Amino acid sequence: MIEIILREDVKSLGKSGELVRVKPGYARNYLLPQGLAYEATEGNKKRIAAETKARNTRNQAERTEAERNAATLSGVTLTLTGKAGEEGKLFGSITAQDIAEALAKAGHTVDRRRIEMDHPLKTLGHHTVRVRLHPDVHAELRVSVVSE
Numbered sequence: 199m200i201e202i203i204l205r206e207d208v209k210s211l212g213k214s215g216e217l218v219r220v221k222p223g224y225a226r227n228y229l230l231p232q233g234l235a236y237e238a239t240e241g242n243k244k245r246i247a248a249e250t251k252a253r254n255t256r257n258q259a260e261r262t263e264a265e266r267n268a269a270t271l272s273g274v275t276l277t278l279t280g281k282a283g284e285e286g287k288l289f290g291s292i293t294a295q296d297i298a299e300a301l302a303k304a305g306h307t308v309d310r311r312r313i314e315m316d317h318p319l320k321t322l323g324h325h326t327v328r329v330r331l332h333p334d335v336h337a338e339l340r341v342s343v344v345s346e
Contacts, residue, residue, distance in 0.1 A: 199219045199220065200219065200220065200222050200237075201218070201237075202220060202225050202230075202235040202236065202238055203216070203218075203235060203243060203246045204216050204218060204229075204234065205233060205249070208234055208235075214250065215247075215249075215250040217238055225237075260332060261332050264331035264335040265332075267306075268331055268335050268337035269337075271301075271329060271331075272337050272338060274301070274306065274340070275339075275340040275341075275342060276297065276300045276301065276339065276342065277343075277344060278292050278296060278342070278344070279343075279346045280322075282322050286322040286323065287322075288322070288343070291318035291319060292320075292341070294310045294311075294313040294315050294318075295310045297313050297315075297327060297339070297341060298310035308329055313327060313329055313330075313339075314328040314329070314330055319341065319343055322343050322344060322345055323342075324341070325341045325342075326340060326341075327339045327340075327341050
């Protein structure tokens with residue numbers, strides 16, 4: 199077993215910056231060539247500490263920006279139209295892509311993959327949709343679906 203320092207999160211092994219013990223072949227053949235880890239020397243320990251500090255600073259700045267955007271998005275109500283039959287069921291559906299395009303028209307740029315929907319909206323009425331702006335920050339968006 200040899201000791202290495204992880205540069206990035208590795209599933210089932212550990213988080214970045216951690217000192218872990220792995221078999222020499224795993225380190226030599228996978229972790230080191232992929233740039234996922236460094237050997238645990240004193241110089242590398244200092245380098246990882248500096249990278250971790252920079253990453254934490256950047257992560258905090260991104261979180262602050264995400265919280266500001268979440269406050270803005272929480273006040274937004276989108277109104278989308280669709281053809282509906284009887285009982286308020288849409289012939290099509292409102293997807294995350296439709297919501298992202300409506301947000302872009304309203305001046306808010308959000309990637310459609312960050313819009314969390316269990317399934318597309320298929321009924322008229324008011325719906326609440328979550329938007330993941332950061333791993334720790336979510337905003338709730340109100341979407342109103344009306345008939346054409």
